[in-house]
Amino acid sequence: MRAKSYGKINLSLDVISKRRDGYHNIKTIMQKISLYDEMEFIKIKRGFKFLSNVDELDNEDNLVYKAHNLLETYTGKKLPIEIHLKKNLPMASGLAGGTGNGALTLRALNKIYRLGISLEELCKESLKLGADFPYMLVGGTILAEGIGEKLEVIDDFCGQDLLIVNPGYGISTKKVYENLDIDNDRIDFDAIREALKTKNFFKLSKFLQNKMESSVFKNHPDLSDIKKKLKEFGGIPLMSGSGATMFAIFDDRVNLNKAYDYYKDLYKYTYMAKTVGGEDEL
Known part of the structure; x- marks a missing residue:
């Protein structure tokens, strides 16, 4: 199988x-x-x-x-x-x-x-x-x-264009949690769900957030630089999990291709991808 x-x-x-x-x-x-x-x-x-x-x-x-x-x-x-x-x-x-x-x-x-x-x-x-x-x-x-x-x-967000950029090193999730400063400001998931449902990329750019980023970026400023550059290319960038992978959502394939062309020679693990459901795994 x-x-x-x-x-x-x-x-x-x-x-x-x-x-x-x-x-x-x-x-x-x-x-x-x-x-x-x-x-x-x-x-x-x-x-x-x-x-x-x-x-x-x-x-x-x-x-x-x-x-x-x-x-x-x-x-x-x-x-x-x-x-x-x-x-x-x-x-x-x-x-x-x-x-x-x-x-x-x-x-x-x-x-x-x-x-x-x-x-x-x-x-x-x-x-x-x-x-x-x-x-x-x-x-x-x-x-x-x-x-x-x-x-x-929640409402399906499959089929959306992504750029995935990984710098080629791993980050320990355990260590990220151990050094994490937990604040009292909560992410607005209601707003995110509505933006995902309606494919409102402007709202997504305002509300998407990963609370682990500030802690990880202190030790890995290169990830912060990747995030800033992905935004300059017109993507909606974010770190996935505890890192080190950065990704960006794109609603314009011209901008996606420009970002890919920029990063593919800088980082081995640079991919164009899409969001999927995973129902065809097995």
Whole structure:
């Protein structure tokens, strides 16, 4: 079974408070994008085999390994599988590539072994692996709250042109949260939802915000420079997740092409992409 494992962006991200369990309460709009890793799942007689074009992923900290172990524990069954992963997305980039790989592994095993686990059950169990798992299992245009487990489907924002720029290094989400200054100013998600629904790009440019940017930009001023330049090209720029990926929404393909031509020679991981639902992953 071959499948696509899409990345995601955050169409705004608010960090509201820190919880007693160490997690943070957030509010965010998440959207899958047309960039993806490639995965293949092969049913075998016994054991677990993992092959990837990135050697450092061949360890038990990999979320593909953890997803397989989680489902074996949850079902009480052995689920022998061979998994091939071609990693295209940059790692530790704020695109949830690793989480997407793990989420797709859960769905693939559920389908291959006809386990009959509902999407709701998978989402609940997957929280043991990470807060972004429920969204990466569901996809689409989603408002997420809590630690990311409370999901609300909102008006579709698929098919929108994007430029993705990654500077080629990763950023630790854990360290970003540890150094984050949480303020009392909340992002206006009602205004963002209305602007997404009506494709009002002027309003989007006013209301889209990522509360992690100020903390990340202190240590990585190059990301701030990328954001400013993307805006000069006519895009609506934002950092995705905890970085280091920057993206910009474009409603003019001429401006998109100009921005792409500028960045493609500066950064290896520069892509033109679109927002997608992700329903064709598996």
